Amino acid sequence: xxxxxxxxxxxxxxxxxxxxxxxxxxxxxxxxxxxxxxxxxxxxxxxxxxxxxxxxxxxxxxxxxxxxxxxxxxxxxxxxxxxxxxxxxxxxxxxxxxxxxxxxxxxxxxxxxxxxxxxxxxxxxxxxx
Numbered sequence: 001x002x003x004x005x006x007x008x009x010x011x012x013x014x015x016x017x018x019x020x021x022x023x024x025x026x027x028x029x030x031x032x033x034x035x036x037x038x039x040x041x042x043x044x045x046x047x048x049x050x051x052x053x054x055x056x057x058x059x060x061x062x063x064x065x066x067x068x069x070x071x072x073x074x075x076x077x078x079x080x081x082x083x084x085x086x087x088x089x090x091x092x093x094x095x096x097x098x099x100x101x102x103x104x105x106x107x108x109x110x111x112x113x114x115x116x117x118x119x120x121x122x123x124x125x126x127x128x129x
Contacts, residue, residue, distance in 0.1 A: 013078030015040060015109065016071055017050035018064070020087045036081050039111045047081065053089070060089070060096045072106045079107030 017036040021029055033050055040047040053064040080101050088094035101108050
C-alpha cells in the first residue's frame with residue numbers, strides 16, 4: 001500500500017521572504033526567519049529564500065526589494081511572505097511595494113494580520129451601534 005499524500009514529500013507553492021532589519025540583533029533576525037519558516041511549514045509553502053533590507057533610508061527600489069521583484073518574475077513563484085506590513089517599510093513605501101508585488105502577479109502573505117481599529121465601548125460611537 002502506498003503512503004497517503006500527506007506523508008509524501010511534496011513541494012508546496014514557492015514563496016520568498018522579505019524582512020526589514022535596521023539595527024536588529026542576530027537573535028532577533030534568526031527568530032524572524034524562523035517565524036517565516038514555521039508559517040511556510042504549517043501552510044505547506046516552500047520558502048526558497050529571504051531578502052533583507054538593512055538600510056533605514058531605503059526607498060521603494062532598494063537592492064533587496066529589486067532582487068525580490070527579480071525572483072518573483074521566475075516561473076512558478078507564488079508570492080512573498082513577511083512578518084507584517086511594517087517589514088516592507090514605512091506606510092507609503094510599504095503600500096507602493098505591496099502594489100508592485102501584486103502588479104507582477106504575486107501574492108503578499110503576512111504572518112501577522114493587520115490590526116483593526118478598536119472603538120471604545122464607552123465612547124460616543126458605542127451608542128451609534
